Amino acid sequence: MRHIISVLLENEPGALSRVVGLFSQRNYNIESLTVAPTEDETLSRLTVTTIGDDRVVEQITKQLNKLIDVVKVVDLSEGEHIERELMMIKLKANGQMRAEIKRTCDIFRGQIIDVTPNTYTVQLVGASDKLDAFIASLGNMASIMEVVRSGVSGIARGEKVLSL
Amino acid sequence: MVVRALRDEGVKYIYGYPGGALLHVYDALFQQEDVQHILVRHEQAATHMADAYARATGKAGVALVTSGPGATNAVTGIATAFMDSIPMVVITGQVMSHLIGEDAFQETDMLGISRPVVKHNFSIQRPEDIPATIKKAFYIAQSGRPGPVVVDIPKDMTTPTERYPYEYPKSIKLRSYNPISRGHSGQIRKAVDMLLQARRPVIYTGGGVIMGDASKELTEFAQLLNFPVTNTLMGLGGYPGTDRQCLGMLGMHGSYEANMAMHHADLILAIGARFDDRVTNATDKFCPTARIIHVDIDPASISKTVRADVPIVGPAKVVIDEMIELVRESKKQPDAAALESWWKQIDEWRQRHGGRYRTDDSELMKPQQVIEMLSKVTHGDAFVCSDVGQHQMFAAQYYKFNKPNRWINSGGLGTMGFGLPAAMGVKLNFPDADVACVTGEGSIQMNIQELSTCKQYDLPVKILCLNNQSLGMVRQWQDMNYESRHSQSYMKSLPDFVKLVESYGHVGMKVDKYGDLEGAMREAFAMKDRLVFMDIAVDPFEHVYPMQVPRGAMRDMWLSKTERT
Ligand SMILES: Cc1cc2nc3c(=O)[nH]c(=O)nc-3n(C[C@H](O)[C@H](O)[C@H](O)COP(=O)(O)OP(=O)(O)OC[C@H]3O[C@@H](n4cnc5c(N)ncnc54)[C@H](O)[C@@H]3O)c2cc1C
Numbered sequence: 001m002r003h004i005i006s007v008l009l010e011n012e013p014g015a016l017s018r019v020v021g022l023f024s025q026r027n028y029n030i031e032s033l034t035v036a037p038t039e040d041e042t043l044s045r046l047t048v049t050t051i052g053d054d055r056v057v058e059q060i061t062k063q064l065n066k067l068i069d070v071v072k073v074v075d076l077s078e079g080e081h082i083e084r085e086l087m088m089i090k091l092k093a094n095g096q097m098r099a100e101i102k103r104t105c106d107i108f109r110g111q112i113i114d115v116t117p118n119t120y121t122v123q124l125v126g127a128s129d130k131l132d133a134f135i136a137s138l139g140n141m142a143s144i145m146e147v148v149r150s151g152v153s154g155i156a157r158g159e160k161v162l163s164l
Numbered sequence: 165m166v167v168r169a170l171r172d173e174g175v176k177y178i179y180g181y182p183g184g185a186l187l188h189v190y191d192a193l194f195q196q197e198d199v200q201h202i203l204v205r206h207e208q209a210a211t212h213m214a215d216a217y218a219r220a221t222g223k224a225g226v227a228l229v230t231s232g233p234g235a236t237n238a239v240t241g242i243a244t245a246f247m248d249s250i251p252m253v254v255i256t257g258q259v260m261s262h263l264i265g266e267d268a269f270q271e272t273d274m275l276g277i278s279r280p281v282v283k284h285n286f287s288i289q290r291p292e293d294i295p296a297t298i299k300k301a302f303y304i305a306q307s308g309r310p311g312p313v314v315v316d317i318p319k320d321m322t323t324p325t326e327r328y329p330y331e332y333p334k335s336i337k338l339r340s341y342n343p344i345s346r347g348h349s350g351q352i353r354k355a356v357d358m359l360l361q362a363r364r365p366v367i368y369t370g371g372g373v374i375m376g377d378a379s380k381e382l383t384e385f386a387q388l389l390n391f392p393v394t395n396t397l398m399g400l401g402g403y404p405g406t407d408r409q410c411l412g413m414l415g416m417h418g419s420y421e422a423n424m425a426m427h428h429a430d431l432i433l434a435i436g437a438r439f440d441d442r443v444t445n446a447t448d449k450f451c452p453t454a455r456i457i458h459v460d461i462d463p464a465s466i467s468k469t470v471r472a473d474v475p476i477v478g479p480a481k482v483v484i485d486e487m488i489e490l491v492r493e494s495k496k497q498p499d500a501a502a503l504e505s506w507w508k509q510i511d512e513w514r515q516r517h518g519g520r521y522r523t524d525d526s527e528l529m530k531p532q533q534v535i536e537m538l539s540k541v542t543h544g545d546a547f548v549c550s551d552v553g554q555h556q557m558f559a560a561q562y563y564k565f566n567k568p569n570r571w572i573n574s575g576g577l578g579t580m581g582f583g584l585p586a587a588m589g590v591k592l593n594f595p596d597a598d599v600a601c602v603t604g605e606g607s608i609q610m611n612i613q614e615l616s617t618c619k620q621y622d623l624p625v626k627i628l629c630l631n632n633q634s635l636g637m638v639r640q641w642q643d644m645n646y647e648s649r650h651s652q653s654y655m656k657s658l659p660d661f662v663k664l665v666e667s668y669g670h671v672g673m674k675v676d677k678y679g680d681l682e683g684a685m686r687e688a689f690a691m692k693d694r695l696v697f698m699d700i701a702v703d704p705f706e707h708v709y710p711m712q713v714p715r716g717a718m719r720d721m722w723l724s725k726t727e728r729t
Pocket residue numbers: 247248249308309310369370371372373375376377395396397398399413414415416417418435436437438439440442443459460461462465478479480481552553556557574575576577578579637
């Protein structure tokens with residue numbers, strides 16, 4: 001099963017490499033990883049998505065908790081949560097394809113953020129499967145030149161927070 | 165500042181080797197007497213000495229090595245300590261901070277290299293951080309599940325002409341690290357209920373009881389309940405080895421009775437043990453009828469390889485104490501009748517195959533006899549520091565440890581070359597104790613240069629080299645699994661060890677006959693102020709038994725070259 005794990009991390013040099021290193025060292029898989037400082041500049045927030053059975057994911061959270069720089073860990077997929085990912089995608093777009101792409105974009109609530117006579121650059125935000133669906137629906141219509149995805153960020157629904 | 169912080173931490177000995185990046189620190193060492201430095205002949209030995217000090221005392225040992233090759237030479241020792249959860253602080257020199265990343269002379273990324281084998285590591289960014297960082301290093305190394313901590317110090321952080329405010333903190337708190345101090349009382353209560361109902365219980369304990377200083381509590385608890393106890397390789401001495409309730413070691417080379425009892429148990433109480441693959445054999449066949457209570461200070465050890473029915477996260481000492489109290493208060497008693505028939509069964513297993521080996525079929529001395537003699541000559545009371553191989557297993561099986569922290573060996577990493585430096589680290593700190601290094605002609609050659617350090621610091625350890633003229637453990641596997649194709653497991657061109665140790669200024673003895681063994685060994689231990697190297701010729705064809713059958717259950721064992729369960 002796919003899990004979204006959120007980590008509150010000391011914003012120290014080397015802290016990120018400990019997390020990444022743990023995953024490769026223990027043979028855990030990383031689907032995506034995002035990290036950035038929080039409103040408290042001494043802390044970073046990291047989101048990692050991984051695929052594994054319950055036992056593996058239990059070990060992942062325990063091992064993450066063991067890292068000295070890790071302040072808190074939560075498996076967001078255990079509760080109600082929201083996940084978002086940002087994608088920028090550059091497409092070859094000319095002739096009547098331009099209108100077609102524009103329409104698909106609107107359906108997915110994407111924005112065209114850069115235009116040249118031959119290309120569109122589209123920005124799309126949503127859960128990862130929505131981004132996948134967008135790419136799939138472009139499939140036979142446009143040719144994709146470049147895809148940049150931010151990786152997943154997540155947050156719990158309701159009043160639950162991950163903080164000190 | 166580095167030396168002062170070590171002094172304020174109460175460190176008496178550090179083990180190390182100098183180099184460019186550490187010259188300021190070595191100069192500071194020269195100008196004081198509180199912290200004494202032991203100069204080894206290879207950095208790996210420095211880490212093993214520090215590690216063995218920790219295994220014998222529970223307190224973190226300290227190693228000091230220079231940047232680049234000094235640091236990489238220390239990596240094996242750091243990994244050895246890490247795998248066995250041993251507290252240690254390793255200070256590594258580093259090139260000047262402005263040179264980091266430029267492939268400077270003797271630069272290696274020690275934070276990166278050590279990361280997978282440390283509990284934590286630090287790099288000093290500002291000289292004034294040195295005292296607090298060293299304090300943190302000791303705190304992290306020694307608390308919770310212990311482990312090695314590396315502190316990497318760029319040379320310019322120790323420049324003696326610069327002065328900085330120095331304050332050594334009395335205590336440290338880290339918001340992201342809070343080791344647990346007691347177990348969940350509801351879980352403990354539940355566990356005690358199960359224990360009092362058990363009909364075929366086994367207590368299985370490991371290194372966590374030794375390093376967690378819980379052997380007294382364990383002994384009291386096991387005797388209160390009259391339950392059998394088995395120890396992992398790392399847990400030997402946690403319960404007195406000569407006591408009737410002790411089943412000896414379990415696992416791959418565990419005793420017949422320990423492995424049989426585990427397999428047939430209805431309840432297993434695991435304390436400070438991590439269900440290692442050398443213990444469980446195939447996990448899907450592990451202890452099919454048992455429910456499992458697992459006490460460990462590290463939640464990640466619980467349900468990692470074998471699922472626990474009742475997990476208890478906490479220090480062994482505190483949890484066992486709480487269990488003792490609950491048993492005392494409880495109106496229920498252990499089921500005496502059930503226990504009696506369980507003991508009858510165990511004693512029968514013990515009778516059938518317990519602790520026996522064959523001496524009849526050859527003239528050659530058996531390695532087991534040497535260990536039994538060592539046990540006899542030292543009254544089971546010596547520090548026994550072992551290398552890795554068959555001799556290690558024989559020592560574990562036939563030396564009866566009645567006290568904790570006396571059996572010092574590398575279990576998790578299995579580092580050949582550990583034994584001699586370990587014995588040195590112990591002897592230095594326990595000058596009046598008998599300290600034996602049990603080794604093989606293979607392992608001893610991995611750190612034999614330390615005989616020179618022994619001379620310099622007068623470390624009269626007794627080295628028992630069980631010389632089977634081969635990498636015995638490897639050869640055993642080749643015999644059993646590769647139709648005796650002895651690929652690279654012979655040691656031709658062995659040195660004359662007697663002459664070799666004499667050239668280092670020590671005493672050498674060669675023993676070929678069992679009849680000479682006792683006298684020679686007594687003579688060796690009587691030479692209190694001399695290092696004695698006993699080169700003991702043992703049967704080169706001997707195998708270690710029992711040996712679990714690969715991918716089998718706990719009870720599936722080879723008992724000799726021809727018998728199987
Ligand atoms: C050639 C060879 C053969 C071997 N054969 C065997 C064999 O037959 N049998 C065998 O048992 N081993 C054998 N080993 C050793 C094996 O590889 C493991 O090192 C060993 O089994 C692990 O022991 P342990 O479970 O006690 O864990 P350790 O590595 O000692 O770990 C200690 C555990 O206790 C926990 N802990 C630490 N402090 C505390 C505390 N205060 N309170 C509670 N918990 C705490 C830790 O979190 C950890 O889970 C062999 C090794 C070699 C090299």
